[in-house]
Amino acid sequence: MRSDTERNRKNLIQAAARLFEVAEGPISMTEIAHEAGVSVATAYRQFASVEEVLNTYRQDVGQLLLEFSERQQGSGVQRLESISRYWIRLVRERGAAMVPMRNRRGYLARLWEGADYLLVQANAVRPALRDAMQEQSLPDIGDKAVFLWNILFDPREIFDLLDTVGLSEQQVGSQLMAVLLGGLRGFAEGQGANAEPASHSAGREK
Structure with missing residues (x-):
């Protein structure tokens, strides 16, 4: 990719993130292009839609989580807690841009169809x-x-x-981890003998 093309692509992603952090309604590609200092035609040469820009941003954040995950050692619970706490930090630093646009389709439907921004996070x-x-x-x-x-x-x-509640990052991490571990047990016990085989998701792991 040419250096100016790569620069425009990064500028568009960063511009979209800035706009989505403060957005109270839909954001247009024209607004993103203006914020990035490029033409609308240039913006559309890089991304087909506003959703694609945002999903690329989400994938970049997910890549940070994956790289952090791959460096972790210790037990599964220890790694899971470290990864989850790091995600909370990423959300605080970068996550505001990921909140405004919500997809009506279910998480697993999009994950299993291969949405890159979900796959990288799931692999983490x-x-x-x-x-x-x-x-x-x-x-x-x-x-x-x-x-x-x-x-x-x-x-x-x-x-x-x-x-809203005023919890610290440490408190959020501790409380969500406690709920997660309890929820995992509930899911597993509720499923009983019909638990999904490990092979169902193994092919999607990196």
Whole structure:
């Protein structure tokens, strides 16, 4: 990719993030282009839609989580807690731009169809989730574990706990981790003998 093309692409992603951080309504590609200092035609040469710009931003944030995850050591629970706490920090620093645009389709439907911005995040938490469940003598429930993690660690809910309730990042991490571990057990025990085979999601892991 040419240097000016790469620069325009990065500028558009950063411009979209700035706009979405303060947005109270829809953002147009024209607004993103203006904020980035490029023409609308240039913006559309890089991205087909506003959603694509935002999903690329989400994927970049998810990549940071994946790289952090791959450096972690220790037990599954220890790694899962470290990864989850790092995600809370990323949300506080970068997550406001990920809140305004919500997709009507379910998380697992989009994940299993291969949405890159969801895959990178899922790959960051899958190994630790699987190992944490094994340590608790729980059956592998596949991507239902990632589904539960995604519900609890949704940026909008994290901001609600931080800003509305007034919890610290440490408190949010501790309380959500406690709920997550209990929820994983509930999912596994509720599923009983019909637990999803590990192979269902194994092909999606990096």
